[in-house]
Amino acid sequence: MKKFIVVVVLFISCVSQAQIVGKVTDTQGEPLAFVNIYLESSYVGTTSNDDGNYELNVSQPGAYTIIYQFLGFKTVTKQVTINSFPYILSVSLAEESVSLDEVVVDASEDPAYRIIRETIARRKINLDKISEYKADFYSRGLWRVEDLPEKILGQEVGDFDGQLDSTRTGIIYLSETISEIAYQQPDDFKEKIIASKVSGNDNGFSFNSAQEANFSFYENTTDLNASVVSPIAASALSYYRYKLDGVFYEGSKLINKIKVTPKRPKDRVWEGYIYIVEDDWQLYGVELSTTGEAIQVPMVTKLFFKQNFKYDPEKDFWVKLSQTIDFGFSFIGFKGDGRFIAVYSNYDFEPNFSKKSFTNEVLSFEPEANKKDSLFWKGTRPVPLTNEELTDYIKKDSIQILRKSETYLDSIDRVSNKFKVLSPITGYTYKNSYDQWEVSYEGPFPNINFNTVQGWNEGAGFSYYSWEDDSRTNWFRANVDATYGIAEDRVRFTGSVTKNFNWFNRLRLGVFGGSRVQQFNSSEPISPLINTFSTLFFERNYMKVYDLTYVGGSYSQELFNGLRLFTNFSYQERKPLFNNTDYVTIPNDDVDYTSNNPTSPLGFEIPGVQEHSIFKSTITAAITFGQKYISFPDGKFNLGSEKYPSLSITFENGLGSSIDGYDFSQLSARLYQQVNAGNKGEFFYNLKGGTFFNGVDISFVDYQHFNGNQTRVGTSGSYTNVFNLLPYYDLSTNKSYFEGHFEHDFRGWILGKIPGINQLNFNLVAGAHLLSVEGSKPYQEYSIGIDNLGWGKFRFLRLDYVKSYYNGGSDGAFIFGLKFLNLID
Numbered sequence: 001m002k003k004f005i006v007v008v009v010l011f012i013s014c015v016s017q018a019q020i021v022g023k024v025t026d027t028q029g030e031p032l033a034f035v036n037i038y039l040e041s042s043y044v045g046t047t048s049n050d051d052g053n054y055e056l057n058v059s060q061p062g063a064y065t066i067i068y069q070f071l072g073f074k075t076v077t078k079q080v081t082i083n084s085f086p087y088i089l090s091v092s093l094a095e096e097s098v099s100l101d102e103v104v105v106d107a108s109e110d111p112a113y114r115i116i117r118e119t120i121a122r123r124k125i126n127l128d129k130i131s132e133y134k135a136d137f138y139s140r141g142l143w144r145v146e147d148l149p150e151k152i153l154g155q156e157v158g159d160f161d162g163q164l165d166s167t168r169t170g171i172i173y174l175s176e177t178i179s180e181i182a183y184q185q186p187d188d189f190k191e192k193i194i195a196s197k198v199s200g201n202d203n204g205f206s207f208n209s210a211q212e213a214n215f216s217f218y219e220n221t222t223d224l225n226a227s228v229v230s231p232i233a234a235s236a237l238s239y240y241r242y243k244l245d246g247v248f249y250e251g252s253k254l255i256n257k258i259k260v261t262p263k264r265p266k267d268r269v270w271e272g273y274i275y276i277v278e279d280d281w282q283l284y285g286v287e288l289s290t291t292g293e294a295i296q297v298p299m300v301t302k303l304f305f306k307q308n309f310k311y312d313p314e315k316d317f318w319v320k321l322s323q324t325i326d327f328g329f330s331f332i333g334f335k336g337d338g339r340f341i342a343v344y345s346n347y348d349f350e351p352n353f354s355k356k357s358f359t360n361e362v363l364s365f366e367p368e369a370n371k372k373d374s375l376f377w378k379g380t381r382p383v384p385l386t387n388e389e390l391t392d393y394i395k396k397d398s399i400q401i402l403r404k405s406e407t408y409l410d411s412i413d414r415v416s417n418k419f420k421v422l423s424p425i426t427g428y429t430y431k432n433s434y435d436q437w438e439v440s441y442e443g444p445f446p447n448i449n450f451n452t453v454q455g456w457n458e459g460a461g462f463s464y465y466s467w468e469d470d471s472r473t474n475w476f477r478a479n480v481d482a483t484y485g486i487a488e489d490r491v492r493f494t495g496s497v498t499k500n501f502n503w504f505n506r507l508r509l510g511v512f513g514g515s516r517v518q519q520f521n522s523s524e525p526i527s528p529l530i531n532t533f534s535t536l537f538f539e540r541n542y543m544k545v546y547d548l549t550y551v552g553g554s555y556s557q558e559l560f561n562g563l564r565l566f567t568n569f570s571y572q573e574r575k576p577l578f579n580n581t582d583y584v585t586i587p588n589d590d591v592d593y594t595s596n597n598p599t600s601p602l603g604f605e606i607p608g609v610q611e612h613s614i615f616k617s618t619i620t621a622a623i624t625f626g627q628k629y630i631s632f633p634d635g636k637f638n639l640g641s642e643k644y645p646s647l648s649i650t651f652e653n654g655l656g657s658s659i660d661g662y663d664f665s666q667l668s669a670r671l672y673q674q675v676n677a678g679n680k681g682e683f684f685y686n687l688k689g690g691t692f693f694n695g696v697d698i699s700f701v702d703y704q705h706f707n708g709n710q711t712r713v714g715t716s717g718s719y720t721n722v723f724n725l726l727p728y729y730d731l732s733t734n735k736s737y738f739e740g741h742f743e744h745d746f747r748g749w750i751l752g753k754i755p756g757i758n759q760l761n762f763n764l765v766a767g768a769h770l771l772s773v774e775g776s777k778p779y780q781e782y783s784i785g786i787d788n789l790g791w792g793k794f795r796f797l798r799l800d801y802v803k804s805y806y807n808g809g810s811d812g813a814f815i816f817g818l819k820f821l822n823l824i825d
Helices: 002-017 112-121 123-129 374-380 387-404 406-416 528-538 820-824
Strands: 020-026 036-039 045-047 053-056 062-069 076-082 091-093 132-145 170-184 188-198 221-224 226-229 240-250 253-262 271-277 282-290 300-312 317-331 334-348 361-365 428-432 437-442 449-451 455-467 475-485 490-500 508-519 545-560 563-575 612-624 628-632 635-640 646-655 664-676 682-693 737-745 763-773 779-791 794-806 809-818
Touching: 020 062, 036 053, 036 300, 036 317, 045 053, 045 317, 045 334, 076 091, 112 123, 112 240, 112 253, 112 271, 170 387, 188 374, 253 282, 282 317, 300 334, 387 406, 406 428, 449 528, 475 508, 763 794, 779 809
Parallel strands: 020 091, 188 361, 361 628
Antiparallel strands: 020 053, 036 045, 036 062, 062 076, 132 170, 132 334, 170 188, 221 226, 240 253, 253 271, 271 282, 282 300, 300 317, 317 334, 428 437, 437 455, 449 455, 455 475, 475 490, 490 508, 508 545, 545 563, 563 612, 612 646, 628 635, 646 664, 664 682, 682 737, 737 763, 763 779, 779 794, 794 809
C-alpha cells in the first residue's frame, strides 16, 4: 500500500509540472497506447504511454489546435484556448470505419495490387524525397522476464540484484534516451545524446540509439540479423500477397488499408497491414510482424513493428512521428517480453550541413548526460512513464545507493563466494565487489584432454583481476596456469600480467612467460577437444606439437581512429617432443598412430624441430577504412565499416638464433570484409598473402602454416579461414604464398523458395578457397552446404560437401559443422 501511495504521489507531481495532460481512450473507455498527439502545422508533439496517459509541453497560454492520430481510429482535432496550466484534456477515439464502398473491384485482381505497384514505382523517389534533416529523438527500452527459473543448465540465475518479485517476474532493464540527430543522404548519420537514464544505475548509459532504431520500409530490406524484405520493396510482388482491407479518409487524403500475407511463410518476410496514401503513394502507417524463425534468432517468439506518419504540406511528404517495437523471447526456461519506443519531433528539413557536419563519430554524449535529475526528465520526457515503469525507477533508484554500499556488496558476495563440493574440480571465484577485485581458481574438469605426447592431461590455474572504475575500462589481470601430462609425467607452468589503461585508445601492456606444449601452427587449428576424440576413437593423432619455453612482452594501442597497433616480442627456446603413449579407446586395425613430426609421419625417432633459441618479434598494423565509432564519456566503441574492408599488415622477425640460418623476416597482409547483399544474404571474403626474407634454412616452426582440417569436423561459424580438406602441414612454406577464402550465405534466398524445404528454415552456403605457394601447384576447394541445422531453438549445426583439387588429383568429403564448439573453446 505504501508503494502504491508513493507511485500516485509521484505521478501527480509529474502531471502538475506538465502543460497539457490527459488520457486517450477508445469508445469503451480502454486506454490507447502510443497515440500520436501534436500541435497542428508543427512537429511539437508526443505520444501516449501504455496506460493511455500523455503530456504535451507548450510554453505559453493561448489558442491551440491539437491533433490525435492513431492507426485504426478516426483522427480527432481539438481546438482549445488555454489560460493557465496544467490544462487537462482527455479524448476518446472511435474506430475508423473502413469501407470498400468506393472501390471498384476488378474480379481478376484485388485492387491492392494496383496500389502496391504504384507505391513500388515511387519507392525510390519517396526514399530520396527527404535528403537531409535534423530532429529531436526520444526512445525508451524495457525488458521484462516472467517466471524465471532459479537455475538454467544447472547454473544459479540469481534475482538480478533484487529486481524480481516473489514470482521471479519483473523488469530487468529500463532506460531512456533524449538526443539530437542529423541525417544526410546516402548514409551520413550522427547523434548527440543529451540525456541518458538507466533504472537503478546513475552511472549507466542507455544503449537505445536513433541509428539502431532507424528502420525504413522504403528500403528494399530491413536488417534484423537477417535482411527482411519490405512489403513495398522492388521485388515485393515475388514475396507477398495483398488484399485491400478497406479505405478511409484523413482529411482530404484517401488512405488504403492493405493486408500483407507472405507467399512463403518461412521467407524473410513480414505479415500484417500497411496503410498507403492514395495518389501520394506514401506510407501513412505500418503494423507488421515477423518471427524469430524468419530473422534466424530462434529465441525471439514475436517481433511487432508499428510506425505512424504525419503529413507535411511544405515537403509534400508523410514524415515518421513514432515507432514501437514489441518483442517476446523464450530460451531454455528464460522467457519474457519487451518494447522499444521512439518518438521524433522538431524536424528541420533545411539544416544547411557543411562538409564538416558529419564525421566517423556517429554517436556522442553530452557531458553529464547520465546525471540529469528527475526534474529534468519530468519536464523533457515526451512520453509519460507507466505506473509499472515509475515503480521500477522508484524502487531501483532508491536502493542503488544501498547497493553500492560496502554492507550490501559484502552480503551479495557472501552468497556468490560460497565454496561448493565440486569447486575443487570445476572452479571457484572469490569476489570483493566493494574494493573491486576478485580471485579465481579454474579447476581441472573443463580442461581434461588427451594427445599422444602428454597422454591424458589436465590443467588448472589461478587469476587475479581488479578494476578502478564502474565500467571496468581501467583494469589489471594476473594469472598463472599449470598443466600436467600423465604419459609425459611433467608439469608445465605459464603466467601473464596485463594492464588495460583505458577504453579510449585501448592502451594495453603485458608480460608473459612459461613453458607449454605448442602446436607447430601457432593459430592452433586443431581443437584439443576435437583432437581428443579423433585420437581416442579413430586413432588419428593429427595434433603435432613441440616444447616452447618463453618470456616476453606485448603492447597494443589505437594510434588514431581506424589504426590499431599490436606488438609482441619474446625470447623463445624450442625443443622437440615425441609420442609417449599409444593408448587408444577403440583400436582400428587399418590405422596406426603417426609420429609427432609433421614432416615425417613415420619418423618416430626423428625430431620435428631442432633444439634452439631465438628472439622473435611481431608488429601488426590493423587498419579499418572508414571506421565508424561511438564516443562514450568513459571510452570509445568501434563499429567497423559496412562500406570498406579491413586490412592488417604484419612484420614478423626472428633474430639471434642459436642455430645459423634460423634468423628470418616475413612480411604479410590480410584483407577481409563482410558484405551485406540484402535479401540475397551475406558475402564474406578473406585474402592473405606474404613473403619471407632470408628464410631458406629456417626452423619448420617459423614456416607459414595454413589452417587445414583432417578431422572432417568444423568448429567455426564460417569457413573463411580454413581449408577443410587440406592436411595440416602439407603445404607449409618458407617462400611466398597467397590464400583466398570466399563464402556466400544465401540466408534462405534460395531454399526459402522451394516448397517443403522452405519449412525447414535452412540456409544454403557456397564457398571457394584457393591456396598458391611458390614452387607448388595451386590448391583449390569448392563447397556447398546447409547451415542453420538443428531442432527448435537450437540451430548450431552445419553440413557441407567439399571438393578439393590439387596436383592433378581430387578429393571429396562431408564436413560436419559443430558451431557450438566454437562457443565452448
